[in-house]
Amino acid sequence: MMFQHVVILPILLPLLAGALMVIPAVSRNMVLQRRLGTVASVLAVVLAVWLLVLVDHNGTQAYAVGEWKPPFGILLVADRLATLLLLLTSVLLLAVQLFASAGEDERGRFFQPLLMFQVMGIQGAFLTGDIFNLFVFFEVLLIASYALLIHGGGKAKTAASLHYVILNLAGSALFLFALGILYGTFGTLNMADMQANAALIQNDDLYLAKVGALLLLVVFGLKAAMLPLHFWLPKAYAAAPAPVAALFAIMTKIGIYSLWRVHSAIFGEHAGALANVALPWLWPMAWLTLALGVVAVLASQSLRALAANLVIVSVGSLLLMVANPAQSTTAAGLYYLVHSTLATALIFLIAGLIMGQRGKSEDRFVRGRPLAHPRLLGGLFFIAALALIGMPPFSGFIGKALMLSAALDEGVAGWIWPPLLLSSLAALLVLSRAGSSIFWRSRGRAVPVTIDTRQLAGIGVLLVALVLMVVLAGWLTAFTDRAAADLLAGMQLVLPEGR
Numbered sequence: 291m292m293f294q295h296v297v298i299l300p301i302l303l304p305l306l307a308g309a310l311m312v313i314p315a316v317s318r319n320m321v322l323q324r325r326l327g328t329v330a331s332v333l334a335v336v337l338a339v340w341l342l343v344l345v346d347h348n349g350t351q352a353y354a355v356g357e358w359k360p361p362f363g364i365l366l367v368a369d370r371l372a373t374l375l376l377l378l379t380s381v382l383l384l385a386v387q388l389f390a391s392a393g394e395d396e397r398g399r400f401f402q403p404l405l406m407f408q409v410m411g412i413q414g415a416f417l418t419g420d421i422f423n424l425f426v427f428f429e430v431l432l433i434a435s436y437a438l439l440i441h442g443g444g445k446a447k448t449a450a451s452l453h454y455v456i457l458n459l460a461g462s463a464l465f466l467f468a469l470g471i472l473y474g475t476f477g478t479l480n481m482a483d484m485q486a487n488a489a490l491i492q493n494d495d496l497y498l499a500k501v502g503a504l505l506l507l508v509v510f511g512l513k514a515a516m517l518p519l520h521f522w523l524p525k526a527y528a529a530a531p532a533p534v535a536a537l538f539a540i541m542t543k544i545g546i547y548s549l550w551r552v553h554s555a556i557f558g559e560h561a562g563a564l565a566n567v568a569l570p571w572l573w574p575m576a577w578l579t580l581a582l583g584v585v586a587v588l589a590s591q592s593l594r595a596l597a598a599n600l601v602i603v604s605v606g607s608l609l610l611m612v613a614n615p616a617q618s619t620t621a622a623g624l625y626y627l628v629h630s631t632l633a634t635a636l637i638f639l640i641a642g643l644i645m646g647q648r649g650k651s652e653d654r655f656v657r658g659r660p661l662a663h664p665r666l667l668g669g670l671f672f673i674a675a676l677a678l679i680g681m682p683p684f685s686g687f688i689g690k691a692l693m694l695s696a697a698l699d700e701g702v703a704g705w706i707w708p709p710l711l712l713s714s715l716a717a718l719l720v721l722s723r724a725g726s727s728i729f730w731r732s733r734g735r736a737v738p739v740t741i742d743t744r745q746l747a748g749i750g751v752l753l754v755a756l757v758l759m760v761v762l763a764g765w766l767t768a769f770t771d772r773a774a775a776d777l778l779a780g781m782q783l784v785l786p787e788g789r
Contacts, residue, residue, distance in 0.1 A: 297353035297368045299337055300376050300413040308406030323402040324391040331384040338377040345373045360480040367419035370773035375416045378628050381755050383409050389639055389748030390533040398441045408434035415544050421479045425465050432458050438534045450529040457522045461512040468505035475499045485780045489562030500567050503557050507568045514545025515605050517579040527598035532642025536635035543627055546608045554615040555780050572613035580606025580709040584716045593641040593653035593724055597634055603713045604630035610706050618696040620774035626689035633677040636752040640670050647739045655727040660736040668729050675721040680714045685759035
């Protein structure tokens with residue numbers, strides 16, 4: 291009874307914090323907004339840790355909103371996979387909120403509440419046990435992201451936001467079509483019910499179910515930036531303010547999570563004639579996404595563009611794990627997902643600091659004004675670069691090693707090793723070029739610039755998280771292995787008594 295309502299708290303906390311921030315008396319007081327945002331962010335991390343430990347010790351926790359059992363009510367499900375991603379989101383929120391509180395949030399009065407509403411949508415997407423509510427939370431986080439992307443105004447942001455909005459509206463329409471088809475064939479959109487009934491679909495319903503499943507592949511591929519649906523990402527991420535781009539680092543991972551949750555669980559090995567219906571499409575798209583991401587990395591002309599293209603590389607790497615739905619590959623992918631999200635968010639924040647010190651050159655790989663804090667920023671960039679490349683002793687090395695080992699165990703090393711190793715080589719080459727251009731090729735004199743301690747605190751949160759991934763690597767890899775086993779076994783729900 292003590293823990294009965296804890297599952298819904300990760301959604302309620304940012305919702306209430308955001309609602310308080312839009313009250314006129316609070317919305318006009320930026321200092322109060324920042325303090326409320328910091329308190330909410332810290333509480334979100336504490337709550338996520340508590341829920342993760344609770345689920346790891348006691349198993350999956352299900353919460354029927356209003357005590358209406360599925361398929362009639364809204365079901366929230368906190369399993370190991372969901373709670374791991376809740377913790378990742380909360381850490382990102384804390385880092386971004388601290389960084390933005392140094393002044394970025396002053397360019398729009400509602401930056402802080404929008405941040406909370408987007409996180410509410412992200413947390414809800416990870417917790418929902420119903421595909422329709424997954425659509426609802428997608429829309430919540432997307433509406434907030436539209437406003438955050440254009441935060442501060444400008445031609446580049448407006449153009450990137452327009453493309454981003456149009457593509458995601460098209461994705462939402464396809465999502466609704468897919469939901470209608472699947473509801474007509476399954477009679478439910480509850481994930482556990484769909485998983486139990488997938489093998490029973492026959493005759494004409496079988497073809498409709500395949501169409502619905504493949505439509506969801508398109509929708510989740512768009513969210514994840516899978517080729518050829520990835521063209522919106524580089525411009526959108528490169529145009530976004532640094533803290534917004536850092537939070538957006540987890541947006542593509544929601545698409546990856548949805549692919550795991552739907553295509554590896556509902557349409558997994560046990561689904562009869564619907565088993566692995568997406569795999570013939572996932573394999574080539576995953577390989578090509580990673581290959582094109584490597585080409586885009588080599589062509590990057592600025593640090594923000596490089597970070598955005600590295601997001602595509604991470605998506606391609608994760609799609610290779612999704613395309614081979616075994617426990618070892620799924621567990622390796624989960625570890626790498628956490629690492630890549632934190633590392634790309636870190637490089638976005640560092641790029642934000644560099645832009646403020648190089649004048650018109652910003653973060654482009656050209657000769658520009660010397661940095662006011664070359665040692666500090668150079669050290670931070672060096673650490674972030676090694677983490678992104680996958681060099682020991684950082685968590686990127688562990689994540690890449692786990693994926694390579696899993697591919698070898700599953701007999702698909704010939705398909706997975708070459709693109710993964712080439713992506714690390716490409717990252718090494720371009721990050722080396724970026725470092726030499728930004729920190730060594732300079733002209734003129736540096737202009738004194740003060741780095742706010744809140745910006746350093748935000749970066750510090752991500753650095754500590756990456757260090758903990760190495761220090762706690764043994765426990766974390768064991769946890770991701772258990773999470774992968776839970777995912778592939780499907781939702782085993784024990785609901786409280788209700789209507």
